[in-house]
Structures are given as structure tokens and as C-alpha cells.
Amino acid sequence: MSNIHPTALIDPKAELDSSVQVGPYTVVEAGVKIAAGTTVGAHCVLQGPTTIGRDNQIYQFCSIGAAPQDKKYAGEPTQLIIGDRNVVREFCTFNRGTTQDDGITALGDDNWIMAYVHLAHDCKVGSKTIFANNAQLAGHVHVGDWAILGGFTVVHQFVHIGAHSMTAMGSILFQDLPPFIMAAGNTAEARSFNQEGLKRRGFTPEQINAVKQMYRILYRRGLTVAQAEIEMAGLQASHPEAKDTVQLMRDFLHTATRGIIR
Template identity: 65%
Template sequence: MAQIHPTAVVEPGAQLGENVSIDAYSIVRAQVRIDEGTRVGPHCVIEGRTTIGRDNRIFQFCSLGAAPQDKKYAGEPTELQIGDRNTIREFCTFNLGTVQDAGVTRLGNDNWIMAYVHLAHDCQVGDKTIFANNAQLAGHVHVGDWVILGGYTQVHQFAKIGAHAMTGMNTSLTQDVPPFALVTGNPAQSRGFNVEGLKRRGFSGERIAAVKQMHRILYRQGLTLDDARLAIQALAQTMPEAAEEVAMMVRFLAESSRGIVR
């Protein structure tokens, strides 16, 4: 059975799985569903059409599922979806989606979200990311798997951050960040690629060499973005062991709508 502190408020209609715990003075509204093993700290407010998966740890003073900070929002039945095994630290704010996008704000699995992080409406965050304190995502931002955002990183609406990318502290992003890139500054600039992160994740030397070559094509050869994409696509023939990484980069560059950080 769920463990609910006597001072917590869980409205009729809320669905709580086995071994869910709701700590003191937290509020869980009627349309919320929380799956097995998730722990909600004190003084949290979880509302709206919010679904939270298994074995999450939500620390005190979080606001999850509030209406989006969008003047166009008119109370439509949009959602917030949070996956499994996430750590969500103090004072985080995750908003519902809007009908101007997919209608869902989404956080995947196994993410480590530190204090004061904001996920605005319609953000899509993958798995195994790390967001340091005060990382702030505006609306419609997409973040791939294994991304690391340094403290106080600010991300412009509609920007995309590719898998395995990393930002330094106080980075301001107004353009897209390609997969594997290491960027920092205001405005952000490329500082190389996230080689240490790839080593820690078990990438082979051949795969890391392919990522390095893609970085050279993007940033060292003076090519237009379209020409760089074609040159990277050709690497699949000469570096077949990195076909997955090449395909990821080609797809990201083809879908980029804001241009990339250079």
C-alpha cells in the first residue's frame, strides 16, 4: 500500500502504486498517477494530467504538472510524463505541454536532475541525462540521451541538443548542439567533443575516432552545413564500425532548424 503522511493531501481519483510514499504537506491532485516505489518528499505539488513511473525520488518543494507558462494555454488537457528511476532534486518545476506541440512534456528514464531545474512546456528529454543546478529549458526543447548540462545553462525555445553532448557552466544556447559536442560560453561556442564521456560509456577507439572525424568535418574544414552533412554521411563507408554514430549525426543535422553552435 502507499504510505501517505497525515498532513499530505491526495485527492480522490489520484492513482498511487504499491510502496509509493507521499511525505508531509505534499499535494497530489486528482488526475495524477504515480507508479510503484516512487517517493515524493515534503511540500511538493503534483497536479494536472501527470504520470510518474516507478522508483523515482522526488525531493522537497518540487512543482510538477502545473499549467504551462504560455499565454496561449487555455486549459486544454495536456500532459506531463516522467519515466522510471529519475532523481529530481529540490525546487524543480516541470510544466504540462501545449496543443501547439505534441501536448506532452516528457522526461525519460534514469535522469539525474539537480535543484532549481525548469522544464518548460513540450520539452522532450531522453534517458541518462544530468542537469546541474539551475539548468533552464524554454519551451519545445529536445534533449537527447546522455546529455550533461552544466550549472546555469540556459536553452532557447525550440533548440535541440544531441545525444552525448555536454555544456559548460553558464552556457547560453540559442542554436542546436550536435551530438557528442562540447560547448560553453555566452553565446555558446564549440570547444571540442565529449571524448571523456564517450570513454566512460565504453565507446571503442574506432568509434571515438569516427566522432573526432565528424567534429573535424563540422568545425575544422570550413564547409557549409549541407556539405558537412554529406561528408559525414560518407564516413559510413570508410568507418562501418561507427555507422550508428554517423547515422545519428546525419539525422540530427538534417532536422536542425536553428542552425548549430559553431
């Protein structure tokens, strides 16, 4: 195919749409499936089972779908699944899942992934996120939609990061980061809420006010998480226009397993 550079090595058992472009010296192994419109740069290695959606841009020198860096891994046919319209910059490493979880590492749609980002085994990343250079996720990390990770953010295994949250450069996360919250530091602490980001995404003044009140409930009143949830239930009743916004926070707090950043 004219879209495949003659120096690229494509296994006959790989499945590439006829519109996929593959750069020089890239290796695509058996078990890799790539949908229409995706481009893969030079000197990449793609291993399977890996499924890559439509219109992704994978830049040079990436390792996509390699075996998980887990000593318990014994060659099981686990997966990496990448959605549509993602930009993956240079030197990123995305590993497949393990049978200690559901066997799938997943990246959603419309994500902007900068250079040297690592997605370890069994990570679940939503859509419309931004990972700045050298953001590093250990195994089993979950990241919600619209989250932004600053450069050199490091996330401990099993940590959950809520939707619309944000970390500063060099943040180290050992506990869950609730939705909407901005965190910074080593070890990371909550600093504010992502007001400007919510404005840009079309949140109404009522919804943003509800987030502001939730931030105060969690971080300014000395309440336990259980007490904060009760306060938020009252907020939900008094601000029906922000019911879904408050519910997103309550659901996150209810399912947090490592405690939350305070």
C-alpha cells in the same frame, strides 16, 4: 496508507500505488498517477494530468505538472509524463505541454536532475541525462540521451540538444547543439567533443575516432552544414564499424531547424 504522511493532501481521484511514499504537506491533485516505488518529499505540489513511473525520487519543494507558462494555454488537458528511476532534486518545476505541440512534456528514464531545474511546456528529455543546478529549458526543447547540461545552462525555445553532448556552466544556447559536442559560453560555441564521456559509455576506439573526424569536418574545415553531411557520408562508408555513430550525427544535422552551434 502508512506511506502517506497524515498532513499530505491526496485527491481521491489521484492514483497512487500502495508502495508510493508521500512526505509532509505535499499536495497530490486529481489526474496524477504514480507507479510503484516512487517517493515524493515534503511540500511538493503535483498536478495533473501527470503520469509518474516507477522508483523515482522527487525531493522536497518541487512543482510537478503545473499548467504551462504560455499565454496561449486555455486550460486544455495536456500532460506531463515522467519515466522510471529519475532523481529530481529540490525546487524543480516541470510544466505540462500545450496544444501548440503534441500536448506532452516528457522526461525519460534514469535522469539525474539537480536543484532548481525548469522543464517548460512541450520539452522532450531522453534518458540518462544529467542537468546540473539551475539548468533551464524554454518551451519545445528536445534533449537527447546521455546529454549533460552544466549549472545555469539556459536553452532557448525550440532548440535541440543531441545525444552525448555537454555544456559548460553558464552556457546560453540559441541554436541546436549536435551530438557528442561540448559547448561553452554566452552565446555558446563548440569547444571540443565529449571524448571522456564516450569512453566511459563503452564507445570503441573506432567510434571515438569517427566522432573526432566529424568534429573536425564540422568545426575545423570551414564547410557548410550541407558540405559536412557529404563528407560524413564518405566517413560512414570508410568506417563501417562506426556507421551508426556517424548516422546519429547525420540525422541530427538533417533535422536541425535553428541552425547549429558553430
